[in-house]
Amino acid sequence: MASALVCLMLLSVSGATVPPASTVKVRVGEDATLQCPLLDANSPSxxxxxxxxxxxxxxxxxxxxxxxxxxxTDVRPGPGGEAGRFTGGPDGSMRLSASRRSDSAVYYCSITEGRQQEEMGDDGT
Known part of the structure; x- marks a missing residue:
């Protein structure tokens, strides 16, 4: 059986300068953990x-x-995430379980300070 790679490109969005994108490559079926480059050394928790x-x-x-x-420690799934495949950690990381070819995409994180996000809908509007 031939192996295939899944490419995940990580970008970040903020009012600040955006760090260079990084690419994560995993084999189909493997897990990948993405770290949000917008977070500083101080853990969000x-x-x-x-x-x-x-x-x-x-x-x-x-x-x-x-x-x-x-x-x-409050992780809320969004409408675009498949239950159980995308999970988040208290450090702001996102874990993709059992990667598939269809997971090849650009992934990005954004940060909303304070409680603003709670006032928004699930789609960020």
């Missing part, structure tokens, strides 16, 4: 009012899909 980290996927020819939102 160590702040008095932690930010909300939202993870999105943009597949070729498609609009962005919200996969999940993380605020401290």
């Amino acid at each position: 160590s702040r008095a009012d932690p930010p909300t980290i939202s993870w999105y996927r943009v597949a070729p020819g498609q609009s962005p899909q919200l996969l999940l939102s993380i605020r401290s």
Whole structure:
């Protein structure tokens, strides 16, 4: 059986300068963990009012899909995430389990400070 690679390109969006994109390559069936490059050395869970980290996927020819939102230990799945395959950690990371070829896409994170995210709908509007 031939092996195939899944390419995940990680971008970040913020009002600040965007760090260079990084590419993560895993074999089909493997897990991948993406770290949000917008987070500083202070873990979101160590702040008095932690930010909300939202993870999105943009597949070729498609609009962005919200996969999940993380605020401290509260992880909320988004409409674009498949239950159980996309999980978040208290450090703001996102884990993709059992990767598939169809997971090849651009993934990006965004940060909303304070409780603003709670006022938004699941699609970020």
